[in-house]
Amino acid sequence: MKGSEEMMLIGGQWIKEGMGGAIRVQDPATEEFFAEVPKASEKEVDLACKAAAEAFKVWSRSLPSERAIILSNAALELERKTEEIAELITREQGKPLREAKGEVQAAVKALRFFASRADLPVGEWRAPNHPRIVNLVKRYPVGPVAVISPWNYPVLLTAWKVAPALAAGCTVVIKPSSKTPLAVTEFVKCLVEAGIPEGVVNLVHGGGQDVGVILVNHPDIRKITFTGKTETGKMLMRLASAGLKRLTLELGGHCPLIVAADADLEAAVKGGVYRAFRNMGQVCNSINRIYVERSVYDQFVQLFVEHTKKLTIGPGLTDPDLGPMIDNEARQRVVHHIEDAVAKGAEIVYGGKIPARFEKGFFFEPTVLVNVSHEMVVLQEETFGPVAPIMAVESWEDAIRFANNSRYGLVAYLYTRDLGKALRAAELLEHGTVGINNVVGGEVEYPYAGWKESGFGFELSEHALNEFLLIKHIRLQWE
Ligand code: NAD
Numbered sequence: 421m422k423g424s425e426e427m428m429l430i431g432g433q434w435i436k437e438g439m440g441g442a443i444r445v446q447d448p449a450t451e452e453f454f455a456e457v458p459k460a461s462e463k464e465v466d467l468a469c470k471a472a473a474e475a476f477k478v479w480s481r482s483l484p485s486e487r488a489i490i491l492s493n494a495a496l497e498l499e500r501k502t503e504e505i506a507e508l509i510t511r512e513q514g515k516p517l518r519e520a521k522g523e524v525q526a527a528v529k530a531l532r533f534f535a536s537r538a539d540l541p542v543g544e545w546r547a548p549n550h551p552r553i554v555n556l557v558k559r560y561p562v563g564p565v566a567v568i569s570p571w572n573y574p575v576l577l578t579a580w581k582v583a584p585a586l587a588a589g590c591t592v593v594i595k596p597s598s599k600t601p602l603a604v605t606e607f608v609k610c611l612v613e614a615g616i617p618e619g620v621v622n623l624v625h626g627g628g629q630d631v632g633v634i635l636v637n638h639p640d641i642r643k644i645t646f647t648g649k650t651e652t653g654k655m656l657m658r659l660a661s662a663g664l665k666r667l668t669l670e671l672g673g674h675c676p677l678i679v680a681a682d683a684d685l686e687a688a689v690k691g692g693v694y695r696a697f698r699n700m701g702q703v704c705n706s707i708n709r710i711y712v713e714r715s716v717y718d719q720f721v722q723l724f725v726e727h728t729k730k731l732t733i734g735p736g737l738t739d740p741d742l743g744p745m746i747d748n749e750a751r752q753r754v755v756h757h758i759e760d761a762v763a764k765g766a767e768i769v770y771g772g773k774i775p776a777r778f779e780k781g782f783f784f785e786p787t788v789l790v791n792v793s794h795e796m797v798v799l800q801e802e803t804f805g806p807v808a809p810i811m812a813v814e815s816w817e818d819a820i821r822f823a824n825n826s827r828y829g830l831v832a833y834l835y836t837r838d839l840g841k842a843l844r845a846a847e848l849l850e851h852g853t854v855g856i857n858n859v860v861g862g863e864v865e866y867p868y869a870g871w872k873e874s875g876f877g878f879e880l881s882e883h884a885l886n887e888f889l890l891i892k893h894i895r896l897q898w899e
Pocket of ligand 1: 568569570571572577595596597598626627628629631632633636647648649650652653655656670671672673703704705802804830870874875
């Protein structure tokens with residue numbers, strides 16, 4: 421078991437031993453506990469928040485160009501450490517190595533993007549409503565921010581929050597998931613190497629129910645930016661209401677794929693298989709249900725199974741298509757969703773089991789279900805696992821109605837060659853992102869936001885900066 425000297429960062433000081441004990445980190449491919457990090461006590465969270473509040477007094481008034489230089493330097497440092505950090509992601513999270521590298525590269529891009537947006541206009545000179553009045557509308561950083569991130573993309577999702585927060589002039593206290601604390605710690609080291617001043621970035625480790633709650637409740641925290649489960653997001657809203665703290669919530673999804681009879685079926689299948697099973701379905705924008713027009717349904721299912729069969733499974737470090745799931749609890753949820761579906765009449769046409777050849781590790785076969793109905797849990801709740809239920813629909817209108825019939829509204833995908841039909845559907849879909857003839861999601865240049873119970877507030881693009889800024893109207897009478 422190893423642990424580095426630099427684990428939690430509080431007011432510019434690295435701490436190895438936490439006063440709250442230690443957290444063991446497990447490799448989901450081997451089930452070995454291979455590292456540990458200190459767990460923060462209430463006192464350490466308090467010190468981190470106070471350090472962020474003290475540093476805010478200076479950082480919030482720093483020049484945007486200075487902040488941009490530090491973010492750009494951090495991007496260079498992170499880029500230099502891509503291999504090393506990717507390996508850590510794979511070890512603690514399980515995803516294939518090339519995907520872990522892709523995650524680090526996307527985090528580099530986020531740092532560069534927000535470096536380039538740090539000096540966006542921060543105010544407006546508004547038209548006067550009186551002859552001797554000047555109206556200025558200015559934006560100001562909101563204050564110290566609690567950054568709470570999940571385990572499925574630990575570095576990327578932390579970067580999506582930290583980069584705009586710092587660019588806007590906020591200071592941060594980061595609490596990564598206790599399942600994946602290692603790579604985020606390396607990410608923070610890159611910011612330190614890049615010259616971030618003491619106290620501007622702080623890092624504490626711990627569970628959500630204890631350290632997370634203490635952090636969110638801390639009086640110096642003015643804003644919470646969170647990615648995680650919808651249920652946790654609701655709890656955070658309740659906690660944040662006590663101090664009327666601002667929130668950005670990126671929550672769960674239950675994303676539909678709609679396939680029209682006129683679609684390029686090969687492309688739809690390829691996109692569907694990729695987006696249903698990537699990172700073992702442990703992605704907020706994973707495809708959770710597939711609606712296919714009846715006339716091409718049989719052909720679609722056959723092709724979908726053919727493509728799924730080709731996916732390789734193994735430890736992430738051997739770079740297969742699919743690694744293990746994060747832990748046994750996550751895998752048991754998948755088993756439960758499949759059992760519930762089968763009990764209600766679903767048929768497993770591929771997968772459905774723990775692969776026998778692995779003695780250790782939280783592996784599971786990518787699973788394709790047919791004969792599914794909306795009463796099944798898998799059609800309603802986020803499985804967060806490698807399960808693709810496919811349903812035949814009688815019309816395009818039915819598919820859109822079904823796609824909207826969910827408490828979630830994160831991403832919807834559709835494939836059709838009729839672009840008029842596609843755009844009409846895009847207008848009607850109650851989701852923050854709509855992918856037409858592609859399954860690409862979460863690009864830093866464009867806003868990413870959940871509708872309904874998938875959250876509120878924006879991540880990515882210039883919109884993300886405004887999540888960290890307050891508006892002030894200055895009314896000046898000059899004589
Ligand atoms: P989670 O809600 O269990 O935990 C997320 C983070 O919140 C962790 O750091 C955890 O320690 C912390 N936390 C938990 N309870 C807390 C509390 N009471 N107070 C403060 N902090 C608390 O989620 P998870 O299992 O880590 O992540 C998976 C979920 O994240 C899925 O539902 C997925 O859809 C969602 N997700 C959403 C997006 C998006 O952009 N919409 C992206 C990725 C993941």
